[in-house]
Amino acid sequence: MxxxxxxxxxxxxxxxxxxxxxxxxxxxxxxxxxxxxxxxxxxxxxxxPKKILRRGAEVVESARLMRDKGVDNGTLAINWGELMKxxxxxxxxxxxxxxxxxxxxxxxxxxxxxxxxxxxxxxxxxxxxxxxxxxxxxxxxxSPLDFPGQEYLIDSTDFLNLEKLPSRIVFVGGGFVSFEFAHIAARAGSVPTIIDRGARPLKAFDADLVELLINRGSDVGIEVQRRTSITRVEQTGSGYRVHVDGAGGPATIDADLVVHGAGRxxxxxxxxxxxxxxxxxxxxxxxxxxxxxxxxxxxxxxxxxxxxxxxxxxxxxxxxxxxxxxxxxxSDSMAPDYAAIPTAVFTIPELVRLGMLEHEARDSGLDVDVRYTDTSQWYSNYRIGETSGATKILVDRSNDRIVGAHLFGAGYAELANTISMAMKHGLTTRQMKSTTATYPTIGSDLSSMI
Structure with a gap:
């Protein structure tokens, strides 16, 4: 029929x-x-589901940051089974x-x-x-992988359904999945290692802010190995042995779990x-x-x-x-409008991008004013005990409009929505600064970032 x-x-x-x-x-x-x-x-x-799991990691990390600042986190820890439930x-x-x-x-x-x-x-x-x-x-x-033992890897779907979180996890690839899951796993008590064959992970994001993110991740035990390729994965009696070839030559990493984060x-x-x-x-x-x-x-x-x-x-x-x-x-031929759409890596803190990267703006012939701000010591971060944060706003000098915005910091993914609206509707930075925000909020920081 x-x-x-x-x-x-x-x-x-x-x-x-x-x-x-x-x-x-x-x-x-x-x-x-x-x-x-x-x-x-x-x-x-x-x-x-990823962001639900991230909430558990946020709570644990928030308490850790306030240790010796009036909050006794005691035995606060993630119960993985209950979080998964x-x-x-x-x-x-x-x-x-x-x-x-x-x-x-x-x-x-x-x-x-x-x-x-x-x-x-x-x-x-x-x-x-x-x-x-x-x-x-x-x-x-x-994406398909090309090394022996790739069948031992789990993918992101499997990770989001793990009944128990193992102690040692290797993430293959330096993209969204690896970084976001590694930041969750680290706060849940695991020791994550990210293997990236390139010189710089998260290539779609601002290079300077990516470095800040990597350094921040190292504070909680996340290791990122760059210019490193996996040659094979083999089973051992207690888990897996990941064979890699990096700047220092061949090496091995023992893991309880290996996760595919190398693209889709x-x-x-x-x-x-x-x-x-x-x-x-x-x-x-x-x-x-x-x-x-x-x-x-x-x-x-x-x-x-x-x-x-x-x-x-x-x-x-x-x-x-x-x-x-x-x-x-x-029966029309309308094309989608991709202008000013934000994208975020929901690590802790998060990394956000809107519009052009710095080199893209310059390559396009724009005369850009690069407004870089270290926000690590700002009140918004001090209040929560965070010590890492920065923004880079690219402004076209010819019309005072934002052509690129790059943010690394707690709560900055929400801030990106305001910037996106301004970019979408052609607001100048002068017009944006003329708005009075609720104080003290992260939104009230925007006028100082631009």
């Missing part, structure tokens, strides 16, 4: 759900499919809730692996469905895109600026599934999905 839809969405994460509900609200007959529980990576296996209290109800909400909005929810059997035909568990339009929003999966790639391998006439590459489906496939006009893609200029962030995926849905509904 064949079911016909106006739109079939592949992937029930935040992007896919946004597009499905938008089109259904306009009277389209819509179906959505996923082979995993509904909710996607962010709600179930990424952003949200708290996480499950949020994640476990999500799939059912998402599916119920979709059904209530008129979206047909399907389960199984979707594969193209033609340009507008999708097979799901042996049933072929025809759709006038198809949106691919299938997300990403951990679009999850497209099971879609049979060739049969659908959908061109793709290692960065996702080949799409035009308005997110339509360059080779199949009935197919659109968004989020990690699409090769776009957007950052691999859930809010960006949702923006793209909504734009794709609007374009399908109106």
């Amino acid at each position: 064949t079911d016909d839809y106006d739109l079939l969405v592949i992937g029930a994460g935040m992007a896919g759900i946004a597009a499905a509900t938008k089109c259904s609200s306009q009277g389209w007959r819509v179906a959505i499919v996923d082979e995993l529980p509904y909710g996607g990576t962010c709600a179930l296996r990424g952003c949200d 708290h996480k499950h209290g949020f994640t476990d109800p999500v799939p059912h809730s998402m599916e119920e909400n979709l059904n209530a909005r008129g979206v047909n929810t399907l389960h199984g692996t979707a594969t193209f059997t033609g340009p507008t035909h999708i097979d799901i568990s042996g049933t072929t469905h025809k759709a006038s339009k198809i949106l691919i929003a299938s997300g990403a999966t951990p 790639t679009p999850d497209l391998s099971r879609l049979n895109l060739e049969t659908g006439g959908v061109a793709y590459n290692g960065h996702g489906v080949d799409v035009a600026g308005h997110l339509q496939s360059t080779t199949n006009a009935d197919v659109y893609a968004a989020g990690d599934s699409a090769d776009t200029a957007g950052m691999p962030l859930t809010p960006v995926a949702v923006i793209e999905a909504k734009v794709a849905a609007s374009n399908m509904l109106k």
